[in-house]
Amino acid sequence: GLCPELLGANPDGAMADGRFDGFVWYSTFGTQAIEEYIKRCASPVVLLHADAKTFDNRFPTVICDNDTGIRLAVDHLAELGHQYIGFIFDGRLRNSESAERGELLFEAAQERGIEVEFIDLGPGEAALDAYFRKGPRETAIVGHSEAYAADAMNAARRHGLRVPEDISFVGFDSTAFCNYQSPALTAISQPLEAMGITAVDLRSEEHTSELQSL
Numbered sequence: 001g002l003c004p005e006l007l008g009a010n011p012d013g014a015m016a017d018g019r020f021d022g023f024v025w026y027s028t029f030g031t032q033a034i035e036e037y038i039k040r041c042a043s044p045v046v047l048l049h050a051d052a053k054t055f056d057n058r059f060p061t062v063i064c065d066n067d068t069g070i071r072l073a074v075d076h077l078a079e080l081g082h083q084y085i086g087f088i089f090d091g092r093l094r095n096s097e098s099a100e101r102g103e104l105l106f107e108a109a110q111e112r113g114i115e116v117e118f119i120d121l122g123p124g125e126a127a128l129d130a131y132f133r134k135g136p137r138e139t140a141i142v143g144h145s146e147a148y149a150a151d152a153m154n155a156a157r158r159h160g161l162r163v164p165e166d167i168s169f170v171g172f173d174s175t176a177f178c179n180y181q182s183p184a185l186t187a188i189s190q191p192l193e194a195m196g197i198t199a200v201d202l203r204s205e206e207h208t209s210e211l212q213s214l
Contacts, residue, residue: 024048024199046202048195049097060202062195066101069188070142073170074108076186077140080168084115086138088148091120098144101172105142121148128155139167146171146178146187153185 022044038045038055047061077085087105089098102118109116117138121127132155143149149171153163161167163183171178174189 022046024196025050026199046199048199051097051100062199062202063097064190064195066097067104069172069190070101070104071108073142073172073188074105074112074114077142077168077170078112078114080140082114082140082168084117084138084140085109086117086119086136086141087144088119088121088141088152089144090122090148092122101142101144119152121151125151125155128152129158132156132159132161141167141169143169143171146173146175146185149187150177150181150185153181 020043023041024046025038026048035054038047038059045059047055047059049063050061051063052059052061074085085105087102089102106116117136119127119131119141128151141149141152143152149169153169156167156169157163163169169185171185171187172190173192174187175192178185178187
């Protein structure tokens with residue numbers, strides 16, 4: 001079943017009392033408490049969008065190829081002639097993928113002689129308004145996710161910038177959400193369905209292996 005909150009604010013009971021054969025855990029923004037729940041789980045667990053090193057390589061993980069994705073974004077923006085790129089993220093949230101994408105963007109941009117500015121939208125809409133109010137030199141912004149990129153794009157338009165004539169945006173995920181933006185948002189496509197199928201298959205393999213070892 002799908003259990004977004006695992007029958008309560010504290011998932012420890014549901015993860016340890018045997019009611020589930022295993023879990024596919026999807027949480028883009030982890031906390032120390034969540035990490036401890038997962039480490040204590042008595043059933044097989046497969047993690048989506050998580051770095052295996054965070055959990056001492058104890059669990060199978062399914063994560064997209066962030067390196068290739070970010071390089072596709074940088075290549076696209078370089079071909080358009082951009083020399084100053086921003087990376088937008090939320091520093092309040094613990095997310096290993098966000099940090100990884102930011103680091104990879106910096107590396108890929110450096111290889112092309114492109115400068116990168118890191119934009120923390122932690123304070124929310126006010127931070128975006130302050131950023132665009134000062135007249136940034138960045139002519140393109142890559143968002144950690146498509147939602148962040150869309151928020152930045154809308155803020156840019158509020159401050160009189162034309163998209164894409166004055167500034168370009170690239171998100172990450174490429175779901176139908178991107179098509180509802182005005183203009184439509186360019187985004188790196190993650191194979192979300194394939195990732196979900198892989199995670200379920202891995203969980204099934206983990207459960208079968210455990211049964212055979214009994």
